[in-house]
Amino acid sequence: MKERLNEINNELKDYMNESSFISNKCRNKIIKMLGNEFDIDLPVDNFKTVDISLTDKGSIIMRGDLYEREKLSKEEIEERYSSFKEKADNFLKRKDVSFKNRKLSSNILNLLIILLIFIVFIILFIIGFRSLISGDILNLIWLIIFVAVWFVPSIGENLKGRLQTAKIFIKGLFKK
Numbered sequence: 001m002k003e004r005l006n007e008i009n010n011e012l013k014d015y016m017n018e019s020s021f022i023s024n025k026c027r028n029k030i031i032k033m034l035g036n037e038f039d040i041d042l043p044v045d046n047f048k049t050v051d052i053s054l055t056d057k058g059s060i061i062m063r064g065d066l067y068e069r070e071k072l073s074k075e076e077i078e079e080r081y082s083s084f085k086e087k088a089d090n091f092l093k094r095k096d097v098s099f100k101n102r103k104l105s106s107n108i109l110n111l112l113i114i115l116l117i118f119i120v121f122i123i124l125f126i127i128g129f130r131s132l133i134s135g136d137i138l139n140l141i142w143l144i145i146f147v148a149v150w151f152v153p154s155i156g157e158n159l160k161g162r163l164q165t166a167k168i169f170i171k172g173l174f175k176k
Contacts, residue, residue, distance in 0.1 A: 002056070008081055009053040015088055016050050022092070030088055034060065037084040040067045054081065107169040114162050117155060 012034070019027040028044040031052065035042035040060050052062045058072030058080070072080070124147055131140040 004078070005054065005056055011085070012052050012054065015092075016052060018092060019088075020050070026092075029091065031062070033087055033091070034084050035067075037080050037087075038069060038072075040069050042067060107165070110162055110165055110169070114159070114166055117159060 015030055016027060019030040027050065031042050031044050031050065034052070038054075038058060038060060042060065042062055050063060052060065054060055054077070055066075056074075056077075057068075058070075058077050059066060059068045061067070124143065128140055128143050128147075131137070131143065
């Protein structure tokens with residue numbers, strides 16, 4: 001039982017690390033699940049680190065404090081831990097963060113925003129060119145002032161960063 005208990009405690013450390021990586025709220029939920037499974041009311045304060053282990057009597061040691069309960073048999077401990085493990089795995093699978101998908105969607109959104117900005121610039125250019133051809137100088141001056149004073153400065157730096165990110169993304173696509 002001693003070897004199995006060491007294995008369980010190592011798995012608990014893995015659960016704490018994995019859930020802490022996702023968020024403190026996720027880690028607190030895992031702690032609450034473990035406490036519910038062993039009928040122990042564990043505090044879920046926002047500690048920077050949480051070390052948690054299970055004793056051979058079914059009690060839990062968390063951050064150096066012992067949270068006792070009635071003694072459990074080895075089979076009951078194993079059964080309760082298996083139930084916790086199943087629930088925790090399901091919970092962490094739901095919370096799993098896919099950075100690759102998030103980055104891909106962010107890059108595609110960036111390309112769409114760049115496309116939208118260029119379409120707006122083309123539309124403004126067409127409107128300006130029509131005004132110049134038709135001789136409507138007042139409309140052309142209004143358009144130039146609007147674009148020069150409001151639109152260009154608000155887009156300028158943002159567009160440079162977006163273009164750089166899009167360039168890197170597109171190069172990465174063609175390298176594959």
